[in-house]
Every structure is written in C-alpha cells, then in structure tokens.
Amino acid sequence: MRRSLSRTHVAGLALAFVAGGCRPSTNRAPEAPPPARRVVSLAPSITELLFALGAGAQLVGRTTYCAYPPAALAVPGVGDGLNPNVEAIAARTPDLVVLYRSPHTETAARQLGSLGIATLVVHHDRLEDIATTARQLGQATGHADAGSAIARQIDSALAAPPRPGPHARVAHVVWDNPPIVIGGGSYLDQLTHLAGAGNVFHDIATPSATVSIETIAARDPDWIAVLRETADPSPPDYAQRPEWRVVRAVREGRFLFLPAELFGQPSARAPEAVAYLRRVLDRFPLPPPAPQ
C-alpha cells in the first residue's frame, strides 16, 4: 500500500521536530557555561588569584597596580581598578571581567553587562572570602579543581587550632601623619592571629582607623609591623621623631618588616604569609615587660 506524505503530515513532522528541540529535556544535565578564555582582572588580588589557579594564560587585561606575580606585568593594563575605564576594558574583548566590589565597580559592571560582557563581582576583604572567590574563579575559568584546592588550604589554615601563649602583641602601622593602624576588620589582623600573635587594635571593628600616638604608646605593642616593598631593614622615618619615641617599640627599634607582595592584599598565599610571620616572631624573643 502506498503511503503519500501529505502536506499536513510534513508540517506535523516538522512541528514535532522543532517542538522536540524546544521542549526542556529532563533527561540531559544542564550544560555549564564554557570556561572564560579572555579574562580581565580589576584588582591585584584577583590577578594574583588567577595566576595561582593556573589561569594566567587566560588573562588579557589587568589594572596598572597589578604587579604580582611578575608574569602579570606582561599582560596589557586597562587602567584603574576601583574606578574602571569601561572602554579600555571592552577594547580587550574579554568574555569575563572580574571586579572588586565598590560603588564605582557596580556601575561599571552594569555598563559592561549592557555591552554583552559577562562580569563577576567578588568581595574579598577577609581570608575566608579568598576561599569563596577561589572556588568561583576556578569554576569560571575552567580550573575548578585548583580553585577547590586553594579553598581547602585556606579553610584548613583558618581552622587550625590557636597556638599556646604567651602571644606577641603587634600593631600594624600603615601611616604616621595622621597615625593609621590596622584594626580587627582586616585580613592582616587575621594573619596576625593565625601566626600566634595578637593585634593590639583588634577591638577596632573596621579594617583601619586613625588613632593618636598616645593610644599606641598606651597599648604598648611588642612589635610594630610595617609593610615594605623592598628588603630595606632601616626603621621608618618617623622612628626618629621624639613624639613617636614615646612608643616603647619605636624607641627600642622593634620593627617587623613584612614583604608587601606577600602581605599587601588578601591572597591564596595566606598560609605562606602566616608561616613567614610565625618564623619572624619565633626568631626574636619577646621584650621584657615595661618597667613600672
């Protein structure tokens, strides 16, 4: 018996064919978006993290401040990270832009979105945020395993039991005029704590704060921690000034110089930073208690 394909049949078949393709198929798992091949990073900590994940080759744009690791310098700069230059970023034709959260960057993220560029806004001020960001960036750049590994490292470092006392008391002094110190809200405070020391300004909730020299003197830290770009061991300029010498640690020259590239921003190398700080603290004994 000959079957003739009537026009209706053809139409019906075509419809079934198309509809079959549009219907959500419950059998297949949803596809993950393909890993980003051209990434622009808008913060030095993000750049560092990308290289740590092994995604350095996918980086096509960085801020002018991204200088670590040295390989990052070969990547073209796109300007400032906190006040992004959307045009310069778009000129790199990225498929993912990673921004550090701030009011300016939220606006830039929207502008990039309207240009059809995918963005990821991360928020990492504390060490636990690194773990989260490492996982996110790992997924986004096709290095999910590396991301999980870094996250696990950070998590275990954070979960490590505290060292037994006595604890060295440290003040991180960022600037001298006016005096600015690191408070309890900063990752530096966390690193200090993990290294078995204490931040004398831990009670200040913000990441940094202006205080008077008098307060530093009254809290009498054992060490003044200073971030240094170079290996220069000389005390900071303000150490010569009589008003700063009221602080015992300044008078006795008890300065801890911490490499800026390791301590300058929250990074995947946090465990390494903690180990460094521990070694330095162990090398020098605590000063004797102040005379009454």
Add this chain to the structure above:
Amino acid sequence: MRWLALVAAVLAAFIAAIVLGPAHLPPSELLRSPIVWDLRLPRALLAVLVGGSLGVAGASLQSLVRNPLADPFLLGLSGGAGLGAVLAIALHLGGPWALPLAAFLGALVALGLVFRLGLVGGAELDPRILLLGGVAVGAFTGAITTAIVSLAEASELRNAYLWLWGGLSNASWATVRLIALYVPIPLFLLLTAARPLDLLVLGDESARYLGVEVGGTKRRVYLAASLLTAAAVSVSGVIGFVGLIVPHLGRGLLGTRHRALLPASFLIGGTLLALADTLARVAVAPREVPVGIVTALLGVPLFVLLLRRWSAA
C-alpha cells in the same frame, strides 16, 4: 572682667587637653608620664598657638575684605599647601620637616599668586578680587593636587589627603618651638594695624580721610594674616571654622575695636581648638576624629546662634 574669663577659659582648655586623653593615666602618673610631656603637652600648646593664629587671621581678614563670612582658607592658601605636601610625598622628599616645609612653600606661592591678582585692581587690593582670586587659586591647586593623587601609583599619596583634612597629630616640641618663634612677628604686625583696621571697616574713602594709608595698611594686613594661616596649615592641615567663628564670638564679647578684638580672638581661638582637639582624641577612643570635623560640629551651632542674634537685632 571679661579678659579674666577669657584667660581662664584658655587655661582650662589647656589643662583639659593635658589631663584628658585616650590613654587612661592615673593623676599621680600625670607629672611623670612621657605621654604627657612628649605628646599631650606639645599638642596642647600647638592647639592654642594654631587656634589663636587662625582666630586673629580670621578677624583681620574679615575686616580687610569687608566680609563677615571670610575665612582664612578662602585665600587659596590651603590649596597651595596641599599641592606642596603632595609634591613632597610624590617626590619622596625625606626628613620630618619635608612635609611642613613643602606645604609652607606651597602656601607662599599661592599667597603670591593671589596677591598679584589682587594688585590687578590697583595698589589697594580690592577685596572682591582678593576673594575671587583666592577661590580661583584654591580651585586650581586643588585640581592639580587631585590629578597627581589619582594618577600616581603610590598609595602614600592617598593618605596625603588625610593630612590635609587637618590634625595636630604630629605635634612635637620642635614644631611648637618653631611656631612659637614664628607667630609673634605677624601677630605683632597685625596688632600695629589694629587702629587702621577699625577705620578700614568704614570703607576705603572714609578710612583715608581719617588718616589711614589705605594701600599700605591693606597690604600689611593681608601679608601678615596670610603668613599666620600658612604656618597653621603647614603644621596642622586645614582646620575650618575657627577663623570664621572666632572673630564673631570676639565681637560679641568685646566689641569691634581691634585692639581688643585681636587679642580676644587669639584667646578664643586657642580655647576652641584645644577643646576641639581634646574631644577629637577622646570622643571615639581609641579612634580619633579629624579635628576639622569637631570644629565644624562645635562651630556651626554657635554660628547659627550668632546669626539669630544678628537677625533679631
């Protein structure tokens, strides 16, 4: 007598500045503590000197430019000082005096520019041109400063702004000695101009007919008041409202004659700044509020009170 009250007020503010602070010192410790001798004492002295200088500068300038809302920082000096400071940091000039010296030189350059602009209207420093010139120079230097800070790579430059906001945190005996030696000269110049200033407030023409060499007096007053302000800004950044409010408080208490008003402005300014600095150190201890904020918070309600008295009159 009112003078006794003013002197008592300064002494009280001074003592409070020494006794109070974020570090809790038991009274028996006060006389021996290095915190008191090396930190609080020079800081309190500097507060009195700087506050007093700003008060006197403000009083003279309000009469000179014939504007009760004039403030020493309207003359563009703070812009010049900020630019000088930022350049010192950007060029990595070392030494504890680099910053104040650079700020002072910057202020002097701004002073010279505004002075030169003021002379455009004739040898007699038209007050309107002075004010407009000050605003222009201030805006110009401010723009250059912002450009340097935003384009430069060093994070230190961002902290330079904090210095500009004003504070006595780097007070030291060396600073106090320097200011104490420097300040009497412009103060003396202004005091000799006290009688001519009384006449200048009647207007240039009337002042001239009452015997004032108007051009010379104006130049002298402008330079002396600017030199006072430049020194203040170099050691303590921009502390607003002191130069604006204090002269009005002085006039309310002691009248408009400058022979009384200028010394009164010194005492009131010193009291105000010493009190404000103590509050700045103590109010949110262990943190410190920039003293310019405290002077504004103290000064604005006082100013509103004065305005209401004026408009009621």
Add this chain to the structure above:
Amino acid sequence: MIIDLRDIWYRYAGAPAEALRGVSIGIAGGELVALLGPNGSGKTTLVRIALGLYAPRSGEAAILGRAARSWSRRELARVVAVVAQREDNLFPQRVRETVRLGRYPHLGPWTREQEQDRQTVRRALERCDVSGLADRWLWTLSGGEYQRVRIARALAQDPRLLVLDEPTASLDLRHEMELFQLVRRLVDHEGLGVLLVTHDVNLASRFADRVVLLSDGAQVAAGPPGEVLRRETAERVFGWPVAISTFEDRPQLTPLRQDR
C-alpha cells in the same frame, strides 16, 4: 587761608577732555564756601585735588601753605575732616564708638586714649546735638541723625576745615535745615572753615558766605551768592530757564516749567 587752589588743570588718564580747566578756590577759617555745579562739572575732582589725593597737571594746590600732596594722610586728618558722600559701616557699632574713631589721627598705634580725647568726643557730640544718642546703635538712627553723628566724628578730629560732600542728598526737609543750621553755627561760633559741595542751590545761597560755580570743568563765577547766581549765568550753567527771586537778601532760583 586753609585750602588754596590756584589755576588747577586736571585730566583723568584716558579721558578725552579736561576735567578741570583753570579753577581756583580758597577757603579760610570762619567762612562757609559752597561748591556748586551740575553733575560732571568737576566738583568731586576739585575736592580730591584739594585733599591731595590727585596731583594737578598744572596749578598749585596748597594746604596751610604746603603742597597738598606733601601732607601725609595722618597729618592732614588732624587739620581737615571730610564727611564723604557714602559710608559703609560693616559691623554694628554704637554712636559713641564711631565718633571716637575721629580721634584716631591724633593717636599713635600704641597710645591709649586720654581724658582729653574723651572730652573732645563729648564736646563733638554736644555740638552736633547728638549727645542723647550716644549709646544707640547706628542702624537704629534716622538719616538725619546719622549725618549729624558723622559730622560729630569729623569734629572729633579737631579740624580747622570741614569738607562736606553732598551731606543732605537723602535727607528730608527738616533734617536738611537742621544740618545747614548746624554747619552755619560751627562756622559762626567756632571759626571753622567749611567747604560744602551740594546740589541744593537755594540753601547754599542762603547759608554760604561765598559760592563757586563750576561748569564743564571751568570756573564760571565765584563770590557772594548775590553776584554769582544771576539768571543768565544760572541758565547757561544748568541748561534750564529759571526765575530769580530774593529771599532774606539772597537769590533763590526757581526753574520754569517747559511743558506748557
């Protein structure tokens, strides 16, 4: 002769015409001289040259025998007191304080006020009939009272000559008469010399001893009011037809209507 100006010529920088062309005027103690003329006739310029503010292009300007330009402002303020047209007092002041300012030409930067200074201030307040207002704030005074206070301040300078520039410009009839009478009293009873610049031709005619009439920088006439204020002269200078009448032996100008 306190002020003696002879054959003064002056031109402002960049101006097309001379502001003063050969004007002479002299004022001695005990006489009231009125300086009259339409706007732009050179009255203000003449006063400024008389007070040493400008140097004449030619001619001599002398005060008490010395060149006007050679006087320092302080020296001059002890001899000549000026009540300018406008004054702009910036901060609230009391009457006594503002009159006290008149003593400043006699006080050095460090000398304190003496009893003699306070006496002079008191007398000045009395002579101007404003003693009762001494503790009032300036802004509470009427126009007439304020003008008398300014004259009191001028008197506190202890001058030999008083220069009044349009002192009654915005005063009402009563205060204008009071002021002219006060000035006349000062001339008659105290021997002050007065140079009065005014638009009020008729009052000047009645009160002044001599009148100087300027027009376009030139001196048209000078002398007693009866000689100067004639009909043809007035019409030429003021550019308007007038009728001259006499009141109390002094000429009075009445401008005629042109619209009928």
